[in-house]
Amino acid sequence: MWGLDPAAWQAVILSLKVSAVAMLASLPLGILTAYALARWRFPGHGLLNGLVHLPLVLPPVVTGYLLLLAFGTQGPVGAFLEQLGLVFAFRWTGAALAAAIMCFPLMVRAIRLSIEAVDPKLEQAAATLGAPRLRVFLTVTLPLILPGILAGMVLAFAKAMGEFGATITFVSNIPGQTQTLPSAIYAFLQVPGAEPQAARLVLIAVAVAMGALILSEWLSRAIARRVAGA
Template sequence: MGDLSPDDWTAIALSLRIAVVATLASLPFGVAVAYALARWRFPGKALLNGLVHLPLVLPPVVTGYVLLLWFGRRGVFGPALADLGIVLSFRWTGAALACAVMGFPLMVRAMRLSFESIDRRLEAASGSLGASPLWTFVLISLPLAIPGIIVGAILAFARSLGEFGATITFVSNIPGETQTIAAAIYTDTQAPGGDAAALRLTLVSIVISLGAVMASEFVQRRVEARLAAHG
């Protein structure tokens, strides 16, 4: 760790910042979409499910190019966003958007499985006691789905840390602005004598990702134990 350069530390800090923002920004949408897919029946449900999981099967470069077409300076929504002072292309905020899109399928899948595992009789009992669907969701469904929500958030966070293809296509590889750990590793492998620096960042990436997964397991077990104790 002591051999890391200032540029390496910048890439690490930027990666963590982007991953946190991507996870927190997509969390409410993930919960809403996961609940809708788990509990509701509506026209286009299969299409929505397909669109949610599309980033998992598309080449990341394709996802990044689509983001560029939509949110680039000359994209569909780019000029309107620029008028509001929001510029995503070639900015760290755009990297956060790309990471959120790539991590969203993993987030939704974990949360959906959690919602589907809830006994519907509990929700029905809440409704029979006069609770509205919204209050049933807030008081019954959401608390019981917390373990899955935590797992989904951690998976999206970890996926964001490792994102490369969509990010570099949408926001390029700009040191100090969009150069994440993955992009920095790529840069080091292309430079003569950069193998040692790439190896150090690879080890850092492994440690952070492994720590995130272990933390999610620990938190999930603690939450499940508390829910069982109060059940």
């Protein structure tokens, strides 16, 4: 299809799967982290904030290497999870984990901003009307930050689609297993005569990224409208 050979096509499908899983799996923790950073004051607040943002500033290859150390079959976490039947090293799940960690800062940032835009006085008002904390969150905070959550998801998805350094370091570049779209482009560029394949993948990558940016911009404008109550 579209002149893509099966390997390239496989890479696109895998990338979509990896990105969707990375985005959805990190969402609950992302919302919780964003809420904690926006609303709670606790010892270690700055440390948590730094830790969340670390993948944004670390060289991706460093993140990938650290993941390999921790989640490789010899690593402390990896060895433990392997007993539970969950293997990350050199599997597509590992690519999803790498993508999730790399896109986490973007997701948390978008959600945190939208939580900070919600007036805590509204949550206070809900409490005086008899709503326990969880209910206040579900009926007041969550609906008001929904556009921010969606924007965070879109950004995270786009970032996950483009993740390369950490992924290739952690799970390598195995066609059909861990070869995501960027890895496939990289692989095609290494082979003489495969540039047309690479170019098609590049177009797909650009389209996905642009679409995500436009969608997230539109959603963040929706937050402003919603919080202003229009």
